[in-house]
Structure formats: structure tokens, C-alpha cells
Amino acid sequence: MFLVTANQMQEMDRETIESFGIPGLVLMENAGRGAFDMLIRKFKDNKINKVAVFAGRGNNGGDGFVIARYLMEKGIIVTIFLLSSKEKVAGDAKINMALAQKLCDRSQTCFIIEIPDGDAFQEQKASILLHDLFIDAIFGTGLNSDVRGFFKDAIELINSSTRPVFSVDIPSGLHSDTGQPLGIAVKADATATFAFAKAGHILYPGNRYAGDLEVIDIGIPDFIAQEKAINLFLIEKKKIAACFGTRKFQSHKGSYGHLLVIAGSTGKTGAASLCTNAAMRCGTGLVTLGIAKSLNQSIEPQVIEPMTHPLPETGKGFLSDNCFEEIMGLLKNRQALALGPGIGTREATKKLVLSLIEKSNVPIVIDADAINCISQNTNVLKKKKAPAILTPHPGEMARLCNLSTRDIQENRLKIASQFAKDHDVILVLKGAQTIICLTDGRSYICPTGNPGMASGGMGDVLTGMIAGFCAQGFSPENASLAGVYIHGMCADRLADDVGGFGFVARDMIPMIPKTIHRYLL
Incomplete structure (x- = not known):
């Protein structure tokens, strides 16, 4: 299994969009839909009526808006806590925020609440805890500095609650390449990651933050990945099994090597x-x-x-x-x-x-x-x-x-x-x-x-x-x-x-x- 770095993933996203012509909106839709499907499977035995989506202003938040939209269509009450002002949301995330807003305007089961600063976050803490499940879509794989301010407060609240937590792409605050928390990171029960697993999902302690990990196919063509110099892999059982063959019937102790051990x-x-x-x-x-x-x-x-x-x-x-x-x-x-x-x-x-x-x-x-x-x-x-x-x-x-x-x-x-x-x-x-x-x-x-x-x-x-x-x-x-x-x-x-x-x-x-x-x- 390939494992990729944040830079490699960013480059494959860019090439898929610019060179192959698949729009970023399509990739985001595929990601959100795949994550939604995983979420429903993973938590099918949980009684979930109200979901809180913690959305950042970038593409990770955009994925969160897509997931929220599918949850609304399923009849689940969704509150999107946008950890930003709406004006700062841009690109494909802005388009998906607008789509979610249209659904919220027509429904009594959907809400988008702006939390642009620490004071606003403190005002919403009590209402956040009224939800049955938390979706973490705050930071994606590009984060490379310590989590601070009310983002840190939000992650502390997520981690201190007893609600199940579902992370989008990577637990917010986790370094995508090393698996080390950047000051603090979300401790997820499950994570849906996109296209390829990241090194930080697998390396300790990242694997303890990611929970159950599933890789979602979002439509990046195979040849784009094959052309990249991906040099990090997860050992798979089939690779090890291929090392062994059937022993010949007519063989002896000399057929299987002689080892010298210098020890003790x-x-x-x-x-x-x-x-x-x-x-x-x-x-x-x-x-x-x-x-x-x-x-x-x-x-x-x-x-x-x-x-x-x-x-x-x-x-x-x-x-x-x-x-x-x-x-x-x-x-x-x-x-x-x-x-x-x-x-x-x-x-x-x-x-x-x-x-x-x-x-x-x-x-x-x-x-x-x-x-x-x-x-x-x-x-x-x-x-x-x-x-x-x-x-x-x-x-x-x-x-x-x-x-x-x-x-x-x-x-x-x-x-x-x-x-x-x-x-x-x-x-x-x-x-x-x-x-x-x-x-x-x-x-x-x-x-x-x-x-x-x-x-x-x-x-x-x-x-x-x-x-x-x-x-x-x-x-x-x-x-x-x-x-x-x-x-x-x-x-x-x-x-x-x-x-x-x-x-x-x-x-x-x-x-x-x-x-x-x-x-x-």
C-alpha cells in the first residue's frame, strides 16, 4: 500500500485538476460522499439524531460541508460550527458552504454557526455538547504548525467529550508526515482519508489518533500516482507471502542455507x-x-x-x-x-x-x-x-x-x-x-x-x-x-x-x- 506525504498528495490533487481536467469540486464531492458512506457504516449501531460538524475555512472544511449535506438529506439534524467567518472561506469550500446554506435556508434541521474567535466559541460550548456525534473537518493534511487559540479550545472540547468522533482526511492537529501531534490533535474513533493513506496515519502515535482508518477513492487516476516517486509503503501480507515458495520434495538441510551466529x-x-x-x-x-x-x-x-x-x-x-x-x-x-x-x-x-x-x-x-x-x-x-x-x-x-x-x-x-x-x-x-x-x-x-x-x-x-x-x-x-x-x-x-x-x-x-x-x- 502506498503511503504519501502532504506535498505528494497536494501535487497529485493539482495534477488531477490541472492536467487531467477533473474539477476540484468533483474531487471534493467524491471525498465527502465517500466519507459520509463510511460514517453511516461505522456508526450504524449508534443512536445519532444530531451531528456537529467542526469546519475550518479550507478544503477540509469544504469536505465537511459535503458530508453535512448528505446527513441533512438523510434526515439527521446537523449543525455546522464554522471556525471562521464566512468571508474567509474561499474556493471549492465556499461553493459547498453556499450549497449547504441553501439547504439550511429551506430546512429546520440544518444550521451554520460562525465562530470567528475565542469569545464566540465560548458562547457555543454548551450547544455543541447537545450533539450525538462530532465530525472533525477543521484542518487537513497541510497543517505544519502548532494548533493555537480557539482551534486548540475546540480540539480540547472534542477530546474531552464522550461523543464518537469522525475525522475527515486526518485528525486535526496531526502532522501528516510524522504522525506527531502539533501541540494537540483530535483523537478520532474513525478517519476517512482520501486517495491514499498518509504516513502520519500509520506512524506512531498517529495511528492512535486516527482510530479505524479507511481510504476513500476520490477519482485520482492511477497513472498519476504511478508517475510520482512514492517511496513509502505499508507492508502487506501478500508481499510477505510471496517471499515463500513450496519446498521441493527432494531437498535436504543444505538446501535451506547455513547461518553463522556470533552472539553471547x-x-x-x-x-x-x-x-x-x-x-x-x-x-x-x-x-x-x-x-x-x-x-x-x-x-x-x-x-x-x-x-x-x-x-x-x-x-x-x-x-x-x-x-x-x-x-x-x-x-x-x-x-x-x-x-x-x-x-x-x-x-x-x-x-x-x-x-x-x-x-x-x-x-x-x-x-x-x-x-x-x-x-x-x-x-x-x-x-x-x-x-x-x-x-x-x-x-x-x-x-x-x-x-x-x-x-x-x-x-x-x-x-x-x-x-x-x-x-x-x-x-x-x-x-x-x-x-x-x-x-x-x-x-x-x-x-x-x-x-x-x-x-x-x-x-x-x-x-x-x-x-x-x-x-x-x-x-x-x-x-x-x-x-x-x-x-x-x-x-x-x-x-x-x-x-x-x-x-x-x-x-x-x-x-x-x-x-x-x-x-x-
């Missing part, structure tokens, strides 16, 4: 176990775990099917940089490398990580401590010989970019995409709606997953899955997308079974083949 150190053997076992469960034919030799005996009972390879260490339980040549020898017969879960950040380990990233000739998934090991030397990524996939959480990403975690969370897509392009890597920025950014500028947002995943070890499982898919022959892009999507699906199945509290990373591992079988094959 004193106190962090669990990370090695989780990563290695997850790789096996996603269908990898063979997995070998390379671990500090003093830990080998204790880890073997935790990894039954995978093999282990004891490696030289410095200090008890920490890898030495002297094991570099030995690991490179192992890689000659491996198809992918998972590097980092629980390996620590000692100086010898840092040297080893830098050398492996630079010299590995197979796709490498860089996670956890390996990310921390390169945080002061990200230029090593530009020296690599093979594709690299980084899987940081926001804190690790902050260290990579020398920014605060807050900076990362407020600009996840922009920062992750730029890092991927600058360093020629696939960047998997974990979190609510994990983002996968590719080297060519394309980015994907993952819709699966839930807060139950907020516990230790989840990232180790993900690393094993992505690396396992790489070893099986998936492209690095497909391995990243499949790993993230299925990882979230497994968590969603667990949440359905046991709730969102208390499931742990090892609970995810047996869910991997079940999820693939049930939903993707």
Missing part, C-alpha cells in the same frame, strides 16, 4: 540462545553458534538443533579479536552472518566487530552490542563488501546518530531513511510501527506487533529471523520485511491467546513456523 558473553548467553533458536524455527537448514569457549558447555543444552563452535576469548566469556581469522574461515561455507546479540562492548570485541563488518563476504545482520561497538565509527559500514542490515532500537539509533532518543522518536522515518542512504545499509528501526529503510530511498512501515513485545530478548529473536531468511536465500530486503512482519504477527497471536502482559521472547519462537504455515503459505 558472560551474563548474556540468553541472547545467543534466542537468536540461534529463532533462526532454526524460521526454516534455516543449518545454524552454527560461535561463542566464547568457556561458555560453550553451558549454552549447548539451550541450543539442541543448532551446532556450536567454541571461539578464543579474552577474559572469561568474552570474544577475543584473535578469533577473526577463525570466524572468516567459518564464513566460507555459510550464507549469512548474525552479529551482535549479547557479545558485549569490550575493546577486543569492538575490534572484532569492525573487522567482520569490513571483511564479511556474506550478508550480515548487525544488532545490539555490535551496533554499540560501531557507534563511534559508522564509516566502517561504507567499507563493507556484502549487504548489511542494522536493527537498532531507538536508544541504539540515538547512539549511532549522536542524537537523543527523543530526537529519534520524533523523526523516526526521516532519520532512519537518511542513515540508510548515507551508509548504504538496510536500517530496521524497531519500535511501535517498526520502520525498514532501504538503500534506494524506499521505506516500509510494519503494521504488526503490540506492546506485549516490550520485554528483553525480542530483538534477539528478530535478528535470528532476519539472518535466517538471508541464509535461506531471501534478498536482504525481503529478509528484513519478512522478519519484521512475521515477528510482529507472532506477538499478535500471543497477545490474542494470553493477553498483552507477560509473554516473553522465548514464547515467540515456537510461534514462528505456526504463523508462517497458517497465514502465509
